[in-house]
Amino acid sequence: MTGRLHASFSSCMRAGWRRVHGPIPETHSPNRAAAGGRHMSITAAQAQHQQLEAVTVPPAQPRTEQLGEYVARKVSASTIDLGVGQPAPHTLPLSMFQAAAQHRLTPSASTTCDPSLLLQYGPFRGYPSFRAALAQLLTKRYGCAVHKDDLMVTAGVSHGLDLACRHLSQPGDCVVVEAPTYFLASPIFTQNRLTQVACRADEDGLDTAHLEQLLASGQHRVSLLYCIPIHHNPRGTTLSHARRLHLVQLAHQY
Numbered sequence: 001m002t003g004r005l006h007a008s009f010s011s012c013m014r015a016g017w018r019r020v021h022g023p024i025p026e027t028h029s030p031n032r033a034a035a036g037g038r039h040m041s042i043t044a045a046q047a048q049h050q051q052l053e054a055v056t057v058p059p060a061q062p063r064t065e066q067l068g069e070y071v072a073r074k075v076s077a078s079t080i081d082l083g084v085g086q087p088a089p090h091t092l093p094l095s096m097f098q099a100a101a102q103h104r105l106t107p108s109a110s111t112t113c114d115p116s117l118l119l120q121y122g123p124f125r126g127y128p129s130f131r132a133a134l135a136q137l138l139t140k141r142y143g144c145a146v147h148k149d150d151l152m153v154t155a156g157v158s159h160g161l162d163l164a165c166r167h168l169s170q171p172g173d174c175v176v177v178e179a180p181t182y183f184l185a186s187p188i189f190t191q192n193r194l195t196q197v198a199c200r201a202d203e204d205g206l207d208t209a210h211l212e213q214l215l216a217s218g219q220h221r222v223s224l225l226y227c228i229p230i231h232h233n234p235r236g237t238t239l240s241h242a243r244r245l246h247l248v249q250l251a252h253q254y
Contacts, residue, residue: 064088126153161185165192165224173223176214178206182233185226197222205229205239208246215254222254 065077066086073084105115113129125131131148138146154160169175171193177185179198189196197220200207206227215222227247229239239247 061090161188169194169223174220175224175226176222177226180234203237205237205243208243212250
């Protein structure tokens with residue numbers, strides 16, 4: 001067994017070993033121990049294949065089927081549609097939402113809030129109690145103080161992005177975006193009459209050196225930077241620590 005077939009089989013064996021035993025010590029490498037180099041007999045290959053099949057794999061979840069008026073796009077269980085951005089229902093915390101709604105709609109002596117007012121128009125920045133709880137969570141996660149008065153609840157990312165464009169820029173300004181960037185963000189910039197300037201990106205995320213060149217050139221009236229630092233869509237990259245520090249430096253400088 002040589003060439004591509006050996007490499008493919010070796011990769012599968014290593015994945016199976018890591019799943020059961022963890023990291024592979026150099027002296028216990030499954031493919032080397034059985035193969036003795038670049039070659040493997042059919043008998044040895046069959047034996048290792050049986051060992052790999054014996055590895056316990058969690059049962060696969062049933063294919064999602066999303067039909068009816070609640071979904072933006074109908075999904076059939078007979079088709080795997082990679083263009084749908086709707087998570088499988090079993091991954092959503094439906095029971096938690098049910099319990100939270102029941103909690104808020106039930107009168108309680110521990111709160112002064114009237115449950116009958118829950119569906120009225122609320123404060124435009126969000127419920128103070130929610131923002132206070134969120135501030136506590138973010139303070140713990142970020143390791144620095146976050147105050148509820150610095151937080152604003154939005155109806156999703158698109159709503160927040162549109163608000164940022166309206167209040168932090170003027171028509172004709174430039175917004176720097178990663179190339180490529182999230183395709184649903186571009187229409188929001190266009191609707192706010194902003195000019196999009198592409199900045200390079202690689203496996204470490206936004207190329208902050210190129211960003212610095214764009215800012216230093218003075219050719220663009222940049223008022224915003226749209227960056228996806230964690231699990232970039234569509235690249236899937238994460239902005240490196242060094243570039244995060246450089247980005248903060250550029251924000252203070254420009």
